[in-house]
Amino acid sequence: MSANIYRLVYYSRNLTADDANRFALEVDDILATSRVNNERDGITGALIFNAGCFAQVLEGPLDVVEIAFERIQQDDRHSEVSLLAMEPIAERSFPNWAMGFVGLSDANAARFANVATASDFDPSRLSGDRLHSVLRELAVEEENTVV
Numbered sequence: 001m002s003a004n005i006y007r008l009v010y011y012s013r014n015l016t017a018d019d020a021n022r023f024a025l026e027v028d029d030i031l032a033t034s035r036v037n038n039e040r041d042g043i044t045g046a047l048i049f050n051a052g053c054f055a056q057v058l059e060g061p062l063d064v065v066e067i068a069f070e071r072i073q074q075d076d077r078h079s080e081v082s083l084l085a086m087e088p089i090a091e092r093s094f095p096n097w098a099m100g101f102v103g104l105s106d107a108n109a110a111r112f113a114n115v116a117t118a119s120d121f122d123p124s125r126l127s128g129d130r131l132h133s134v135l136r137e138l139a140v141e142e143e144n145t146v147v
């Protein structure tokens with residue numbers, strides 16, 4: 001029998017954005033650490049960010065998702081971590097992604113046109129469900145464009 005799988009959605013304020021080089025290095029570091037830890041823990045998900053915010057979906061067994069979220073909340077590369085959703089789910093939305101990442105390219109930004117502009121992506125105006133759907137759509141697109 002498989003463990004109950006939960007989905008956690010949050011957004012936060014990106015504190016690394018004042019310096020573009022630092023921002024790129026920190027994001028690389030976050031993704032590398034996330035992929036190792038999440039693979040070990042059976043967590044999947046996706047991360048999106050722009051200069052102002054991070055938003056992330058974590059999916060996995062409740063205990064490991066809670067522990068990962070505790071670590072993430074302590075991280076001083078962001079602040080004002082706001083939980084949008086934490087709920088049991090029937091199946092994972094990102095089964096192949098230990099931590100997928102979707103930067104806000106111009107093309108992706110166009111998809112937010114009805115909720116935010118590229119430079120003004122504001123996840124606090126999205127519900128957890130909507131944020132999850134947006135990340136899912138972008139992830140499917142990215143998967144389809146990988147050769």
Ligand SMILES: Cc1cc2nc3c(=O)[nH]c(=O)nc-3n(C[C@H](O)[C@H](O)[C@H](O)COP(=O)(O)O)c2cc1C
Nearest residue numbers: 030033034037038054056068071072075077078099
């Ligand atoms: C926006 C953001 C997202 C993160 N996502 C994850 C994640 O999905 N999994 C993870 O293990 N760490 C994540 N981290 C990093 C953790 O905060 C922490 O640095 C890391 O888990 C420590 O791992 P270590 O004890 O193996 O060094 C994230 C950090 C930030 C700022």
